[in-house]
Amino acid sequence: MSINLASGLRDDDLTPWERHFLVRNKIGIHYIEQARYWFDTLLADIEQWFNRNNSTLIVGINGSQGSGKSTLADYLCCAAMAQQKIQAVALSLDDFYLTKSQRNVLSNNVHPLLGTRGVPGTHDINLALDTIDNLSAQSTSVKVPRFNKATDDRHIDSELETVSAPAKLLVLEGWCLGAQPQSDSALVAPLNALERDHDSDGAWRHYVNRTLATDYQDLFSRVDRWVMLQAPSFHQVYTWRLEQEQKLIARFKENAQPLPDGIMRPTDLERFIQHYQRITECLLEDMPARVQHLFKLNKERLIVDYIKGSPPLP
Numbered sequence: 226m227s228i229n230l231a232s233g234l235r236d237d238d239l240t241p242w243e244r245h246f247l248v249r250n251k252i253g254i255h256y257i258e259q260a261r262y263w264f265d266t267l268l269a270d271i272e273q274w275f276n277r278n279n280s281t282l283i284v285g286i287n288g289s290q291g292s293g294k295s296t297l298a299d300y301l302c303c304a305a306m307a308q309q310k311i312q313a314v315a316l317s318l319d320d321f322y323l324t325k326s327q328r329n330v331l332s333n334n335v336h337p338l339l340g341t342r343g344v345p346g347t348h349d350i351n352l353a354l355d356t357i358d359n360l361s362a363q364s365t366s367v368k369v370p371r372f373n374k375a376t377d378d379r380h381i382d383s384e385l386e387t388v389s390a391p392a393k394l395l396v397l398e399g400w401c402l403g404a405q406p407q408s409d410s411a412l413v414a415p416l417n418a419l420e421r422d423h424d425s426d427g428a429w430r431h432y433v434n435r436t437l438a439t440d441y442q443d444l445f446s447r448v449d450r451w452v453m454l455q456a457p458s459f460h461q462v463y464t465w466r467l468e469q470e471q472k473l474i475a476r477f478k479e480n481a482q483p484l485p486d487g488i489m490r491p492t493d494l495e496r497f498i499q500h501y502q503r504i505t506e507c508l509l510e511d512m513p514a515r516v517q518h519l520f521k522l523n524k525e526r527l528i529v530d531y532i533k534g535s536p537p538l539p
Contacts, residue, residue: 288454291465318399419499
């Protein structure tokens, strides 16, 4: 099924929370029309959970870089807070990156490629689990970790948002969320120029695979409902990721701020995304069969099909 909705909504048709959502995310009204059409089933699943359970619901969103995960996570939280009057918090796996200094230690002691954030092994999974536990706890306030991609490091403590707990809905998104480890034999041959030229003995990809097989699976097991925004292919990821970087550059120029060192140019970005090719391609192949809500995207990141899987028992 292929749907191309032409926006018939007007500003007067929007609820206050939808209007605020669009302004905060700097996107057009067409997103709400698409969201109302495609995400109603997902929101109904979330509502049914709360009709049957009093515990915190954790929704996991998988999707490659630039697929719209953070926007969807924000939308689900805004909708749940407005419609069900519950506390909801959006989290990104990116928020739990190891600090730059910690990644430098990994780079020096384990493998130079681990200096680059993103792959399994460059996150503080214990911090992620502790944050989820604290957000689910009763009568407490939680400072939510956030990562500053412009500086390639975590935001300092004074910059963090304090959230009142408990949160009844946690939406966790990440490009490698839900990934499963590969067999040792699948890691032998390099997949791209980065692996061939900078990981000829496979030490980096074996380290990434080992960490994915352990702590990350503990985190993924916390997810109650899985959602995937499926890209057409890995080759589309570069274009989408480049768009993200250009938006970040525009934001700094708009505020008359100098570009930080962490900003990537197209040639830097091309090498950067090769770090993620192996796991992304595996996810595009095997993840669709493991999710409860699959949204297929075209090259313009528009949803063109939806497949509902069987939800697990609550």
